[in-house]
Amino acid sequence: MASSSSPSPSSLLLSLFTLFSILFSAFSSEEIENTPLTITLPLTPIFAREPSTDPMVFLQQLASASKSRAHLLKYGKTSSPLKTPLYPMEYGGHTIPLSFGTPPQKLSYLVDTGSTVVWAPCTTHYKCINCTISAKDVPFFEPQLSTSLTNLSCKHPICNTGCLRCKANSTNCPKVCAYYLQYGTGAAAGYYLLEDLHFPGKTIHNFVVGCTLTGLCESYTDAMAGFGRSMFSLPVQMKVKKFAYCLNSHYFDNTRNSSRLIFDYIDGDTKGLSYTPFLKNPPDWPDYYYLNVKNLKLGNKILPIPSKYLAPGSNATGGLIIDSGFSYGYMAGAVYKIVTNELKKQMSKYRRSHAAEEEIGLGPCYNFTGRKIEIPDLIYHFSGGATMVVPGNRYFYFDTEPTGIGCFPVDTDAAKNLEFTPGPSIILGNYMQVNQYIEYDLKNNRFGFRQQKC
Numbered sequence: 001m002a003s004s005s006s007p008s009p010s011s012l013l014l015s016l017f018t019l020f021s022i023l024f025s026a027f028s029s030e031e032i033e034n035t036p037l038t039i040t041l042p043l044t045p046i047f048a049r050e051p052s053t054d055p056m057v058f059l060q061q062l063a064s065a066s067k068s069r070a071h072l073l074k075y076g077k078t079s080s081p082l083k084t085p086l087y088p089m090e091y092g093g094h095t096i097p098l099s100f101g102t103p104p105q106k107l108s109y110l111v112d113t114g115s116t117v118v119w120a121p122c123t124t125h126y127k128c129i130n131c132t133i134s135a136k137d138v139p140f141f142e143p144q145l146s147t148s149l150t151n152l153s154c155k156h157p158i159c160n161t162g163c164l165r166c167k168a169n170s171t172n173c174p175k176v177c178a179y180y181l182q183y184g185t186g187a188a189a190g191y192y193l194l195e196d197l198h199f200p201g202k203t204i205h206n207f208v209v210g211c212t213l214t215g216l217c218e219s220y221t222d223a224m225a226g227f228g229r230s231m232f233s234l235p236v237q238m239k240v241k242k243f244a245y246c247l248n249s250h251y252f253d254n255t256r257n258s259s260r261l262i263f264d265y266i267d268g269d270t271k272g273l274s275y276t277p278f279l280k281n282p283p284d285w286p287d288y289y290y291l292n293v294k295n296l297k298l299g300n301k302i303l304p305i306p307s308k309y310l311a312p313g314s315n316a317t318g319g320l321i322i323d324s325g326f327s328y329g330y331m332a333g334a335v336y337k338i339v340t341n342e343l344k345k346q347m348s349k350y351r352r353s354h355a356a357e358e359e360i361g362l363g364p365c366y367n368f369t370g371r372k373i374e375i376p377d378l379i380y381h382f383s384g385g386a387t388m389v390v391p392g393n394r395y396f397y398f399d400t401e402p403t404g405i406g407c408f409p410v411d412t413d414a415a416k417n418l419e420f421t422p423g424p425s426i427i428l429g430n431y432m433q434v435n436q437y438i439e440y441d442l443k444n445n446r447f448g449f450r451q452q453k454c
Helices: 029-033 055-075 234-238 333-346 354-360
Strands: 082-088 094-100 105-112 118-121 127-129 178-183 186-199 202-216 223-226 242-246 259-264 274-277 293-298 320-322 365-367 378-382 387-390 405-407 426-428 436-441 446-451
Touching: 094 223, 105 118, 202 234, 293 333, 354 365, 354 405
Parallel strands: 105 223, 118 202, 127 202, 320 426
Antiparallel strands: 082 094, 082 259, 094 105, 094 186, 118 223, 178 186, 186 202, 242 259, 242 436, 274 446, 293 378, 365 405, 378 387, 436 446
């Protein structure tokens, strides 16, 4: 998408060689002659300074030292995990602060495991078309203020969009690597930069970040941090082995009660987690985190969902993905009908609220006024034996006003009566991930989780 002000291209400088200096020390012949032929050095036991008289304690010390040594030999020196605040937002997403440029410019970035590019609204010429927000209210990155920035050339090997086509007589044809990204009903267009990304005690140089000049149908003012399975995503560029988060809010507000997002450079199991492997992605959807779900249960009832909806097929249909950028989640029409039909049976003692269903476009909804609320658990059984239990009060949406209305908040295309649509059949959104410690283990290609108060 074109902009009224095209960026001026600058050269892409890559460092190709690193020079090392080797220093030698020489001895005179006299020094050599006076050097003793035998040198004796003391060999001190590792625990000699604080010997333990308890044999079990001494063995524990030896075991700990051996374990540390084995880890060093196997994995080499590793960096400590990086932790950053994770804030819930009123529009249903969660953001982290990131600082790009020299000097650093800090903005809030939506954490989105369903996309793969990190970008920010960029320059004073940023436009937002058919948006519910005003472009003048959007915080933006200012490239001209950074001394560490270079444009990613359209001729660079990692640029997969190629160079822009310009008119034959054009004298100002940009050589930048441009992008156009689609997000459901929204979109973003701009060009890529190579920039410094700053964390406390750590700077990542030549990070590929997008400079978005035009947004389409956006409903929030934050920048975007793609965490998906591609070379441009935040965790992949940071070269972490895994990342994790724990979401702490079900209320659509801008509370400052943050949780933490963790970037971990250390391999291995995390205590208390159940793991299930990531599946190989269909060619048409290479960036998502697909999980192998065996079945779904509502309370004690196994739902009769056909297997073609639970696993991605060769035609790029079906399967379940985990997506932190999607609030409620999604179920294909056939899956949604199976789940909600059983839900209606188990919730038949409560009065339906058809008015609420028509107003918000979700359902079924119930009026719980003056009643004890009992909603069956929604249970996902994954391959490898991992089971995620989502309590009813975590997947039902309750009106913050004292109306006693609660709804099953899952988006669907059931009204369109489509038998099968491209893409995943189930999207596990962030609403069902609240109060779960969630880990994406990139090194071992698996997904881990445990229930935890966030």
